[in-house]
Amino acid sequence: MPAHLLDGKRIAAEMRRQAAAETARLAASGVVASLAAVLVGEDPASRVYVTSKTAAAREAGIAERTLRFGEDLSEDALLRTIEELNRDEGVDAILVQLPLPRQIRARRVLEAVDPAKDVDGFHPLNVGRLVQGIAAPAPCTPAGIMDMLRREGIALQGLRAVVLGRSDIVGKPMATLLLQAHCTVTVAHSKTRDLPAVCREADLLVAAIGRPAFVTGDFVKEGAIVVDVGINRVGRLEDVERLFPGDAARRAAFERNGSTLVGDCDPVTVPLRASRFTPVPGGVGPLTIARLLLNTIELAERRRGTA
Secondary structure, rough: OOOOOOHHHHHHHHHHHHHHHHHHHHOOOOOEEEEEEEEEEEOOOHHHHHHHHHHHHHHHHOOOEEEOHHHHOOHHHHHHHHHHHHHHOOOOOOOOOOOOOOOOOOOHHHHHHOOOHHHOOOOOHHHHHHOOOOOOOOOOHHHHHHHHHHHOOOOOOOOOEEEEOOOOOOOHHHHHHHOOOOOEEEOOOOOOOOHHHHOOOOOEEEEEEEEOOEEHHHOOOOEEEEEEEOOOEEHHHHHHHHOOOOOHHHHHHHHHHEEEEEEEEEOHHHHOOEEEEOOOOOOHHHHHHHHHHHHHHHHHHOOOOOO
16 A cells, blocks of 8 residues: 655644744744845755745744855855854844855854854754754754654654664754654665665665665565655656656656656655655655744744743
């Protein structure tokens, strides 16, 4: 029997309503939560992401502004901008959209953000706090996944979890959050020996390896919960027909756009073995933006000592 879909859109809508209610509550006490987004360069995906994030913030009643810079911005100039935002008492949360242009070292920029305004939870101080279980903003994608699992009533304690991918943005914080939820966690990656066998041990498999349809049904234990974090574009018609056989709507969208989205999981074979499964699109993506809103509100409260 095909997997039951974990509807990220529906859960994200619940989270966004929660964010709007909390923003209204703060506003009633004279506090306006605020988000500053920094976008450097002309990367099309980054521009779409920032636009989506700031639009969601406005919808929730969060004050937002976007600082846009050209591709040739220097690292020192960006660091000066970050310092100005750090000092600005009207800014509660700072978002630096990645990737940054080559001449700018992302690590140096992320370390320059005030940890108290680090909405993405990327500053080393917040990473350390997360590992130690101390209150701190957690990276939005893994935190959003945890929100989804809890709202779906999935009991995590005691589950064997495998996180496929070891990035600082998703894989490592995802493993930390699952460990704190009392899962037994394995972090696997491209160098893991007999990778399908390791993944088949999972009651909960989180795929975040960044390779289109890499995880097939052979990676999945019967009845496992599978969360697909991947967002990959495929641009060949033969791939679309292989990955989405008989899906006329998907083919029509491909013919209009010249590409289509696929996750890290094979959309044909994985749902046949999983009990629950996140689709792409409509699974994890909306959760990331919704969690960004809640992180912004939490930072606003912590800065005022009300969290």
